[in-house]
Amino acid sequence: MPTTRTDAERLDAEDVLAGFRERFALPPGLIYLDGNSLGPLPTSVAPAVHETIHRQWREDLVRSWVDWMELPTRVGDRIGALLGVGPGQVAVGDSTSVQLFNTLIGAARLRPGRQVLLTDPRHFPTDRYMAESAARLLGLRVVEVPAGEAAGWLARNGRDVAVAAYPVVDYRTGELWDIAGITAAAHDAGAVVLWDVCHGVGVLPLELARHDVDLAVGCTYKYLSGGPGSPAFVYAAERHHQALDLPLAGWLGHVTPFATGGPYLPAAGIARAVVGTPAILSLVALDAALDVYRDVAVEQLRDKSLSLTAFFIRCVDELPDEPAFEVVTPRAAERRGGHVSLRHEHAYGMIRALMPQGVVADSRPPDLLRFGFHPLYVSHQDVRESVERLWRVAETKQYTDPRFARTSAYG
Amino acid sequence: MPTTRTDAERLDAEDVLAGFRERFALPPGLIYLDGNSLGPLPTSVAPAVHETIHRQWREDLVRSWVDWMELPTRVGDRIGALLGVGPGQVAVGDSTSVQLFNTLIGAARLRPGRQVLLTDPRHFPTDRYMAESAARLLGLRVVEVPAGEAAGWLARNGRDVAVAAYPVVDYRTGELWDIAGITAAAHDAGAVVLWDVCHGVGVLPLELARHDVDLAVGCTYKYLSGGPGSPAFVYAAERHHQALDLPLAGWLGHVTPFATGGPYLPAAGIARAVVGTPAILSLVALDAALDVYRDVAVEQLRDKSLSLTAFFIRCVDELPDEPAFEVVTPRAAERRGGHVSLRHEHAYGMIRALMPQGVVADSRPPDLLRFGFHPLYVSHQDVRESVERLWRVAETKQYTDPRFARTSAYG
Incomplete structure (x- = not known):
């Protein structure tokens, strides 16, 4: 060379x-080029998990829930800063697969009467499987159009599209798609967009607010280095919160989590996207991992x-x-x-x-x-x-x- | 007195x-009678989480997935022993809320054409919310009959019941319901049963196999002491595996998780109930916590x-x-x-x-x-x-x- x-x-x-490398506990001598699959251990994680286990769980026990309850939206706000969105619009929890399912159905319900769920034939498998599953439950039709052709296709055929669901970056080729262009084309067609930001968050300025993005889902164990299987997140623009009708109607997304009777009444704001009891150890590790993005x-x-x-x-x-x-x-x-x-x-x-x-x-x-x-x-x-x-x-x-x-x- | x-x-x-108390790191002098909400820290947990963070994540990085991939079903088998069922029928992952939703829809699809989802009006809120959500997506009707009257009601009116979904123990009153009787009545009516075993697993001999139970969902942070928000589990009797058609069709439940094309093809056995990437730190803590049940x-x-x-x-x-x-x-x-x-x-x-x-x-x-x-x-x-x-x-x-x-x- x-x-x-x-x-x-x-x-x-x-x-x-260059100095930020010290924030990670990388094995000596290793050249690690797989952080887009599993990010390495940030040095901030082990002390935070230790504190959670030995003080919060061991000593404070159930009293710690006062703090833990706030984690899904508090950590969500930290991720929101990396997505280019204001506070109160991101909730953390569950796996990416579960978030995709929940958000796809929520997205489609924002556009009742429309029959098409548009997605990428080369989308990550779990995105395609969940699109098929959501479409089957709602009686919709999945149409596959490659991301590179999506904006043009939407302009010509978008009238019946409820949701356009695309990855910001192709997980195989590394190609960055046109977030602004596809979002605008979807909006012109009257559809909402759901971006999968797994391969973008933490490495790209996604600027979801500036691009007027409706919804996004992403994982936190790649560039964000939250640890193996650390919880995923969902972004929903504030303008959609009140109409957001999610199928995973869990007790923590209820307006009164400790209500004991009556029907499901979703919480105000993004809190309605919190589903069940969050996996606290994994969530605390993610919270600490985000410290690498300070400054x-x-x-x-x-x-x-x-x-x-x-x-x-x-x-x-x-x-x-x-x-x-x-x-x-x-x-x-x-x-x-x-x-x-x-x-x-x-x-x-x-x-x-x-x-x-x-x-x-x-x-x-x-x-x-x-x-x-x-x-x-x-x-x-x-x-x-x-x-x-x-x-x-x-x-x-x-x-x-x-x-x-x-x-x-x-x- | x-x-x-x-x-x-x-x-x-x-x-x-009496000697088993030493397996828990209880705060000195505390009388802890809330282990049915959040189990205390088992002494086996911190070393296991430490090993996962410092060796598996830090040093072995992505190679650790060979081990982690097996955790949902390996830990599932350990819980299965406490449920009174043989290996290969329990998968661990996601929250109880998510498991309930997924399993309710899977259960209803085992009895196509039937219109009723039967449940308890005093069931835990998230169980009721998820029943309503599942019924809405499938076009079913939720009928609420108290657990104490369920067997009789099923005998009289059960012909249109697809699923009977009940708690083994009432979370408020502590009443243990008739698992054998309700299960038999549901089967006589041609329905399947889904038991919520949250308040029973780890403290009661549930004997799900002996009672011919079809499906069960439970949490692991109560009596099982898996830690705050530790992952839930699902049991499906082997006879239902091939027909089990779950809406949360995630990449880890696919017959070939690393397949890159083609439709969703569920894995054989209980592996199809694994959805997305599991929250490993929380799952490892649970695995270690189950050591308290040794001997x-x-x-x-x-x-x-x-x-x-x-x-x-x-x-x-x-x-x-x-x-x-x-x-x-x-x-x-x-x-x-x-x-x-x-x-x-x-x-x-x-x-x-x-x-x-x-x-x-x-x-x-x-x-x-x-x-x-x-x-x-x-x-x-x-x-x-x-x-x-x-x-x-x-x-x-x-x-x-x-x-x-x-x-x-x-x-």
Whole structure:
């Protein structure tokens, strides 16, 4: 690679976010490019969980619920800041899958009489499954139109669309879709939008309020580093709160959680999107993890992220012609999310072979290598080093080692 | 009270479970009679959570998913042992509210064409709300018949009932309902049963397999002491697995979780009831908490539980006539769950006034005092002492102290 270590060192020296790496308890020597799957442990998490277990649970017991009850909306507000929305519009809890189901039905009920639930044929599987399930219960029809064609399709055929449900970033290719354009087209057609922000929150300025987004759902264990299976969140713009009619009518979303009789009466505001008793240990870990975002602007995250992904693409471009990696992710900055995907027929074996080389990334079948670059703990030197090690794995065909063959559906 | 300390000491000396109290990190001197709301911290939890954070998450990162993926069904099997069912029929995850919704719809779809969802008008609020929500989506009708009349009603009017959804124990009165009788009546009518076992699991021999129960949902933060908001579980009898058609069609319930295309195809067995990414920290805490049940038979739990609740009722009976407490919970052992409720118009203030006296219990509006007796950490001396302190609070009218007035909806 003509791109030298000096180039990487210079970029890192200019990096205003370089010191943030200390906020994470990364294993020494590891280049971690899989934070878009499971973020690493922030140093703030273990003390917070310890406090919750040993003081709140052990000593204060049920009295701690006075504090815990507020967590879903209090942590929601912290995430809202990263989404570019004001307070009182984000609730945290449940898994992304459950949030998607609940919000899809709530969204469709905002547009009664319309028959179409529009989504992306290449959307993440759980998004597609939940769209089918919601449509079946409501008697709607799922229509699949790729995100790149959605705005145009909505302009031509959108009259019967209740909800347009799209990912902000394609989880395979890393392509960033046109949030403003699809949202505007949906609104022009009279539909509401539901954005899945899983692969955008914490790395991109999503600006949901500025784009007039209706609803969004996202997870917190990727860039937000909330821990394995940390709870998901839902954003609903304030203008929809009063009409938001969610099927998961749990006791904590009731206007009077400790009411003992009568029908379900949803709470005012986003509190109606809180469902059942939240998983407090996981929620406390997430709350603490969000401390890594203190004193950093979303624009700084985006600048560093683009610098890292551009540098990665530049390094890959300078590799010898064989073995050839196709850069799948758009080269235009405005169309690039937080990760970069490369295509190679031996994607799976290469990613496995990179692990003993101290580089963790992941693969997606059939032939994609995915590299996630978190602006708070990945450096340009990490980027250069990972490409060099990838090239070594490829050149020496280490991926053919039987140790790196596929052994499990979860591998 | 004629019942002397010596009586209590003798009962405790004969208690084969007395040593199990050491498995809990109870605050010194506290008499904790609220384990039917939030179980106390088991000593096994903190080391397990520490290991998950510092080794699995911090060091092994995404590789830990190979282990974590198995947790919902592995922990499910441990809970299944307490439900009296064989392995492979219980999945852990999500909140009780979410599990109720998912299972109610799955249950109704086992009996297509039937129009009635039968439930208890005094069921816990979230159970009633979810029944209404499920019925609305499916076009069914909710019919409310008290648990005590359900078997007779089913025999007379059950032909159109799809699902009978009841609590095993009334959360207010502590009455244990007739699991065998209601289940048999539902089956005779051609319906399936869904039992809410929240107030029974971990303290009663539920024997769901012997009673031929179809489906059950329960929480794990009460008697099971899994921690605040620890995940709920669902039991589905093996005979229903293939037909079980759940609306929460999440990626982890798919036959191939990492499939990237095609429709939702549910996994074989109970794995189809796993929905989205589980909240691992909360799930690991629950797994460790279940260690408190090692080397104890469910029958031993029940024997000790009945001994504690009978002794409590005996102590209350021996109190002076004024102030009068009405024992709301049935006196017949076979109709008594794990907690005992007393009626008094100053219930709320009395429970608040008991706290500084070192006794934690809870109240339910308008006039119930609830005392939960966990057989693994409550002694007969605790029971006697709590009644004595309650009597002191009542006799001296401490509950009229403004410090103990209602100040919050969560109080």
